[in-house]
Amino acid sequence: MARQTERRIWNKAAECMDREQLRELQSERLRAVVQREYENVPMYRERMQAKGLTPFDIRTVDDLRYLPFTEKTDLRDQYPYGLFAAPRQEIVRIQGSSGTTGKPIVAGYTARDIENWSEMVARAVTAAGGTNESIIQVTYGYGLFTGGLGLHQGASKVGAQVIPMSSGNTARQLMMMEDLGTNILCCTPSYALFLGETLRENGVNPKERLQMKAGIFGAEPWTEEMRQRIEELFEIDALDIYGLTEIAGPGVAFECLEKHGMHVNEDHVIPEIIDPVTEEPLPYGSKGELVFTTITKEGMPMLRYRTHDICQLDATPCACGRTFVRMARITGRTDDMLIIRGVNVFPSQIESVLVNVKGVAPHYMLVVDRVNATDQLEVQVEVTEEAFSDTVSGMERLTREIQEKLKSVIGLSARIKLVAPKTIPRSEGKAKRIVDNRKL
Numbered sequence: 001m002a003r004q005t006e007r008r009i010w011n012k013a014a015e016c017m018d019r020e021q022l023r024e025l026q027s028e029r030l031r032a033v034v035q036r037e038y039e040n041v042p043m044y045r046e047r048m049q050a051k052g053l054t055p056f057d058i059r060t061v062d063d064l065r066y067l068p069f070t071e072k073t074d075l076r077d078q079y080p081y082g083l084f085a086a087p088r089q090e091i092v093r094i095q096g097s098s099g100t101t102g103k104p105i106v107a108g109y110t111a112r113d114i115e116n117w118s119e120m121v122a123r124a125v126t127a128a129g130g131t132n133e134s135i136i137q138v139t140y141g142y143g144l145f146t147g148g149l150g151l152h153q154g155a156s157k158v159g160a161q162v163i164p165m166s167s168g169n170t171a172r173q174l175m176m177m178e179d180l181g182t183n184i185l186c187c188t189p190s191y192a193l194f195l196g197e198t199l200r201e202n203g204v205n206p207k208e209r210l211q212m213k214a215g216i217f218g219a220e221p222w223t224e225e226m227r228q229r230i231e232e233l234f235e236i237d238a239l240d241i242y243g244l245t246e247i248a249g250p251g252v253a254f255e256c257l258e259k260h261g262m263h264v265n266e267d268h269v270i271p272e273i274i275d276p277v278t279e280e281p282l283p284y285g286s287k288g289e290l291v292f293t294t295i296t297k298e299g300m301p302m303l304r305y306r307t308h309d310i311c312q313l314d315a316t317p318c319a320c321g322r323t324f325v326r327m328a329r330i331t332g333r334t335d336d337m338l339i340i341r342g343v344n345v346f347p348s349q350i351e352s353v354l355v356n357v358k359g360v361a362p363h364y365m366l367v368v369d370r371v372n373a374t375d376q377l378e379v380q381v382e383v384t385e386e387a388f389s390d391t392v393s394g395m396e397r398l399t400r401e402i403q404e405k406l407k408s409v410i411g412l413s414a415r416i417k418l419v420a421p422k423t424i425p426r427s428e429g430k431a432k433r434i435v436d437n438r439k440l
């Protein structure tokens with residue numbers, strides 16, 4: 001395929017900016033965001049004061065290292081509005097994601113935040129070949145999750161015809177793809193794989209019946225092998241997109257056609273790689289934990305947000321002409337968060353449900369597998385001695401109760417397996433609660 005790199009850049013002035021100039025811009029924006037946090041968010045003011053810092057101490061991006069970190073638990077502790085840095089009347093949107101226990105974490109956006117976020121996604125859509133001629137099917141979930149609305153806004157910004165399918169209903173997704181002539185599909189890579197396999201099982205030859213050209217896939221880790229398989233199934237270019245609710249949503253970084261890492265939108269966020277244990281910043285090329293500081297956000301800016309995603313940054317020039325650094329695929333996490341069917345799940349969320357169910361003991365094991373390209377979660381949980389001697393219908397009732405409560409907290413259906421007392425292995429150190437059989 002002939003590469004039309006020039007036409008595949010949405011905002012050349014920003015995306016191909018000279019790196020010295022970018023550094024200046026980042027420093028200027030960093031000063032403004034630090035000032036905003038210090039004035040409006042007590043948590044940040046107190047943390048800076050505890051380190052003996054005032055906003056005047058942060059002059060350039062080199063001073064970033066002195067700023068305090070932010071953790072997901074801070075969003076939980078400040079839930080819902082404690083980290084908002086704009087007045088109520090200026091917040092026009094709330095999005096959310098899983099917290100570490102029962103409550104979600106929420107992010108607030110001003111109108112300008114939505115505009116900037118759309119800009120970031122528009123760059124990703126353009127890199128995938130999206131234009132005002134394109135038909136783009138958004139199969140990420142709409143709602144608090146940032147995937148649906150995020151891709152929708154970016155695709156609308158480039159003027160594409162958007163089909164807001166949201167997730168689920170495979171037969172309908174494939175029907176619309178064929179009938180409406182979708183060119184770009186946006187969904188999780190595992191769902192893309194499932195859609196592609198279903199398509200082939202139905203005997204559809206994409207070259208004859210579809211108009212598909214590319215896919216923008218993210219929200220969960222995937223591999224080069226998965227990319228190849230999806231590309232073969234649909235005969236498209238499959239590109240990665242990364243993001244997280246705390247920082248904006250999808251579009252924090254996106255892949256170009258070189259398929260060699262995702263360009264980080266560095267005029268809106270500053271990425272760092274740190275050693276997760278010593279918390280010291282590491283040079284480009286080192287593997288470590290990814291940390292972001294937002295530099296244009298108004299609603300809920302973040303200083304040095306620890307993503308717990310493990311990856312590397314590459315600052316060498318990219319053949320596409322963009323100058324933004326590239327982040328490698330996410331290879332793991334420094335915490336125990338799982339991503340199941342694109343949904344973030346913490347074992348602590350599941351535990352918070354189980355401790356409130358009468359008849360079960362707080363001993364459990366999570367077994368994750370991928371069957372027919374779809375993630376399956378099994379929760380094995382021990383019942384108490386009394387519940388164990390209950391009738392079959394009593395056990396069924398218990399299973400249903402756990403299933404329903406879990407669904408309402410984590411938003412996913414899980415298979416519940418009740419097991420006899422004292423059968424889940426006890427560990428002497430840190431409990432091993434996860435068996436992940438997916439081959440990533």
Ligand code: DLL
Pocket residue numbers: 097098140146147150217218219220221222240241242243244245246249250251307309330339344
């Ligand atoms: O998953 C935002 C998103 C939506 C990204 C659609 C891409 C496409 P959260 O629900 O807050 O936001 O989850 C963020 O998901 O810290 C990573 O662990 C993981 N993640 C997101 N994108 C990727 C990716 C959205 N491309 C968390 N590869 C992040 C690997 C990803 N992991």
